[in-house]
Amino acid sequence: MASELVIEASGLERSFGDVHAVRGVDLSVRAGEIYGFLGPNGAGKSTVVKMLITLLAPSGGSARVLGHDIVAEADRIRLRIGTALQDASLDEKQSGREILRTQGELYGLTKPEIETRIGELSALIEVDAIDRWIGTYSGGMRRRLDLAASLMHNPDMLFLDEPTTGLDPTSRTKVWDEVRALNEQFGTTIFLTTQYLEEADELADRVGIISAGKIVAEGTPDDLKRSIGADVITVRTDDPEAAASALGALDVVDKVERGPRALLVSVTDGAAAVAPVAVALDAAGVQVAELTLRTPTLDDVFLEMTGERIEVKE
Numbered sequence: 001m002a003s004e005l006v007i008e009a010s011g012l013e014r015s016f017g018d019v020h021a022v023r024g025v026d027l028s029v030r031a032g033e034i035y036g037f038l039g040p041n042g043a044g045k046s047t048v049v050k051m052l053i054t055l056l057a058p059s060g061g062s063a064r065v066l067g068h069d070i071v072a073e074a075d076r077i078r079l080r081i082g083t084a085l086q087d088a089s090l091d092e093k094q095s096g097r098e099i100l101r102t103q104g105e106l107y108g109l110t111k112p113e114i115e116t117r118i119g120e121l122s123a124l125i126e127v128d129a130i131d132r133w134i135g136t137y138s139g140g141m142r143r144r145l146d147l148a149a150s151l152m153h154n155p156d157m158l159f160l161d162e163p164t165t166g167l168d169p170t171s172r173t174k175v176w177d178e179v180r181a182l183n184e185q186f187g188t189t190i191f192l193t194t195q196y197l198e199e200a201d202e203l204a205d206r207v208g209i210i211s212a213g214k215i216v217a218e219g220t221p222d223d224l225k226r227s228i229g230a231d232v233i234t235v236r237t238d239d240p241e242a243a244a245s246a247l248g249a250l251d252v253v254d255k256v257e258r259g260p261r262a263l264l265v266s267v268t269d270g271a272a273a274v275a276p277v278a279v280a281l282d283a284a285g286v287q288v289a290e291l292t293l294r295t296p297t298l299d300d301v302f303l304e305m306t307g308e309r310i311e312v313k314e
């Protein structure tokens with residue numbers, strides 16, 4: 001059971017006119033895992049999700065979800081998955097309870113089943129909020145209602161498309177807790193897309209990084225970070241120009257990059273490189289406001305694979 005594959009995609013492609021949005025995606029997701037699909041805006045995440053949940057037909061390649069073909073057996077898949085999509089629009093004039101009832105009816109649950117299920121899921125929504133209009137809900141409450149709706153029919157797996165985009169940090173953490181709890185308590189497999197590195201890092205057992213319609217790296221967060229074999233020294237200074245040229249000349253430095261707030265200096269062995277870096281900056285007469293050593297982040301992995309950073313625009 002442990003290695004049962006619930007998603008198997010092979011060479012999945014999708015074009016919209018001239019736009020080749022998804023360019024040959026292979027995926028293997030195991031039962032019970034949280035798979036994080038990480039990439040910047042426009043990378044193709046939602047398009048992949050929509051093909052897997054059978055809302056969009058592929059232009060090429062194939063995929064099976066829970067053992068069923070996404071084209072030939074779409075109905076079989078839909079009954080067993082839950083989806084909370086990025087562009088889900090909730091009717092402002094309905095209450096949380098009405099949304100959940102409608103969802104239950106859609107999946108053919110009986111009235112008593114619906115009420116029982118709402119009771120079980122009510123922890124996701126503040127009890128006194130469930131009968132209020134959605135119009136009064138905060139962004140975080142809407143996401144959690146959407147999550148509850150996706151769970152009404154007890155799905156075997158869940159697709160969450162950017163579940164926390166635009167949420168404040170507190171609401172984001174709440175959604176993370178819910179996702180983790182679902183996975184731990186019921187063993188629900190979760191496929192979630194995100195443009196947040198910390199989200200993938202925190203939640204996902206395995207991460208696939210997607211850029212321009214292709215998966216450029218895949219593995220556990222730790223493996224991915226280790227794979228680039230580098231530490232990063234960040235240097236904050238008023239004179240990044242002089243600092244960059246002083247450091248670029250050092251043997252221990254692999255690469256120097258200008259970040260928005262600091263220089264990012266890639267080195268193979270962080271502990272051994274800090275001293276020579278500090279000495280070189282001092283010798284060049286560069287005033288340093290801050291110098292820190294850190295292990296790589298998933299953003300460093302993304303940079304390594306694509307030459308760009310994931311920029312999140314709120």
Ligand SMILES: Nc1ncnc2c1ncn2[C@@H]1O[C@H](COP(=O)(O)OP(=O)(O)O)[C@@H](O)[C@H]1O
Nearest residue numbers: 016019021039040041042043044045046047048
């Ligand atoms: N219905 C559509 N019609 C035309 N282009 C689309 C459509 N859906 C997505 N695209 C394009 O496909 C690319 C991938 O989009 P999307 O899958 O939404 O990316 P992501 O979810 O990673 O932000 C983008 O260039 C986007 O503009």
Ligand SMILES: [Mg+2]
Nearest residue numbers: 045046047086
């Ligand atoms: Mg999207």
